[in-house]
Amino acid sequence: MEKKTQTEANKKWQEKNRERARYLRNRSTARSFVKKQATQEDIEELRQLLKEREESL
Numbered sequence: 001m002e003k004k005t006q007t008e009a010n011k012k013w014q015e016k017n018r019e020r021a022r023y024l025r026n027r028s029t030a031r032s033f034v035k036k037q038a039t040q041e042d043i044e045e046l047r048q049l050l051k052e053r054e055e056s057l
Contacts, residue, residue, distance in 0.1 A: 014021040
């Protein structure tokens with residue numbers, strides 16, 4: 001019963017905070033990819049993308 005209540009609360013929060021929920025989901029996906037699947041080539045490309053992003057902020 002408590003788990004169902006928490007699930008409903010999570011769903012309600014996600015609906016109310018769509019942009020924040022999307023941001024957190026994307027960040028989680030990116031971190032997981034880097035930690036578990038990224039090749040050396042991927043990491044090099046990501047470094048360049050991060051450098052460009054930093055410069056634009």
